[in-house]
Amino acid sequence: MNKLKNSHIAGITGLMLLIAFGLHWAGLAQWKDYVLIASSLFAGYFIAIKAFKALRMKAFSIELLVTIAVIGALIIGEYVESAVVTFLFIFGAYLESRTLEKTRSSLRNLIDQTPTEATVIRPEGHVKVPVEEVIKGDRVLIRSGEKVAVDGAIVSGRALIVEAAITGESVPVSKSMGDRVFSGTIIDNGYIEVTADRVGNDTTFAKIIEMVEEAQESKTTTQKFLDRFANIYTPTIVVLSILVYVFSRNVELALTFLVIACPGALVISAPVSMVAGIGNGARNGVLVKGGEIMEKLSKVDLVIFDKTGTLTKGKPEVTEVKSWGMEENTLLRLVAEAERLSEHHLGQTIVAEARKRELALSEEPQDVTIIKGGGMVATVAGRHLAIGNRKLMADQGVSIAEQVDAYAIQREKAGNTAVLIAVDKQLAGVISIADQIKPEAKSTIQQLRHAGVKQAIMLTGDNRHTAQLVGDELGLDAVHAELLPQDKVKWVNELKNQGYRVAMVGDGINDAPALATADVGLAMGVGGTDISMEAADIVLMSDRLDQFAHAYSLSKVTVRNMQQNTIMAVSTVILLLTGVLLGKIFLASGMLVHELSVLLVTLNAVRLIRYRARGKYRNETRRPTSHSTIIQMSDSA
CATH class of the missing domain: 2.70.150.10 (Calcium-transporting ATPase, cytoplasmic transduction domain A)
Known part of the structure; x- marks a missing residue:
């Protein structure tokens, strides 16, 4: 029964109930019963068809319980009850489907x-x-x-x-x-x-x-449990209603028990919340790849950040070119010609600086090898180049003079990344590159702390001086630098072993293994790579970190909403069944309350569509009061 059909069926049966009411007042009792029977059979047909389809799939649906109850009511001559129950069920289904459409509005708008x-x-x-x-x-x-x-x-x-x-x-x-x-x-x-x-x-x-379609169709741990519960619960209620009849010899009481115990609100309590929450994320540039991911994110208490492109803008500029033994522009041109084949942001920054200086880049690099976490080696115009960090220089057998190392350290302490260049195994220069911290990074970390994150740390392949400057500025709990991709994975595993629920935020290819290893991986979408987006559980579609703060708060609100719905649904069933057994609630009135509980659960979930995380957080950046176990871990990890 789609929404359009439900509306038509509800309209027709509602009109027939009004006609029956009029016939009752006119004293035409027999005609009133005919209209009520016709109304029950008309609406009951569509309910029974759905129940039959579910049975063919070996599922005990709510429609089956209603069908049994309507047939029983017609047999015992309770025509008003049967007509009202079918009308309320169809009308409730119409209202539910219409309200559910709002929870999927984000996908429809997309x-x-x-x-x-x-x-x-x-x-x-x-x-x-x-x-x-x-x-x-x-x-x-x-x-x-x-x-x-x-x-x-x-x-x-x-x-x-x-x-x-x-x-x-x-x-x-x-x-x-x-x-x-x-x-x-x-x-x-x-x-x-x-x-x-x-x-x-x-x-x-x-x-x-x-991604949004797949996410909205996926199921949370709670949903999977509720599905299994419903498959056991429904046949159990049928057996219990038979027992009620056996002990009470009251058919109407047994039928009322059967219908009132329908777990309608309970079955939809979790999925409707998750669909609304995931839809909210999509509207705000956050793609959550499923309800289970939303549940995991809500439990995160430690966040790991990559530096470049995540905490910083990822659009660095060359601040200085220092050369030994050759002219600066000559060195810059050679490096830029090699870096044209590199996808690394630092390499592209060097290429951009060469073009800014209008240097001709005509030589094609040969024998190019990209070394993850180190840099690259290539041959340009017959000259062997090694471009990268100290580890790469050591691996290439290039010695670093004391004054050169002192210069590189001085540049790093000033907040630059020092790219070392060796030409034909001789250190020939240092290119200094600086990046800027994203303006929203500090407030995002404060928001995450306020929402429940206990630790915020940085793992980066950059030099320790630059990394520490960024960490100090943002008030991070720990900073670990000069790491290879496998080192980041070791850190993630170590932190998980310490009992933390870990989220990793990154944007580069070298972040993909750590993103996949973390409990929840978040990739910077537009600025990130396809590999990191595939490896991540959540994609932040802009380069703004405050989307992460929104996603974290949204996950907690969504899970809380799901719990509220479950409590409301269970409480309603318990209260109704108690009222039925005490003789205070009857079939039609119980069905009305039941359908209202379904609608209430759905409306509660719809509130998530317009949720926005509050922007007012404490201004101070909380620092750890004592050394935590994560800071005590060896830097050799």
């Missing part, structure tokens, strides 16, 4: 925002085609007011773009040549041309819809 066509630049001119016909490599034109239909890089033009569908942020973002745009976003003002590199189901927007 689907409604899906672009349907795109303007592609072809040799014959500008051609408008269905979005399914756009292929990778097409050049797509988007004007003011139009939706972006593909993921890709801007090759021409400038525009203000509303990315609310992706990031949850309603303020337009200015983008120009070289910047990436995403399907589902809207051009507020301007004109751009984009080369499509992701189309159709591969776009970020399509993946968001897929």
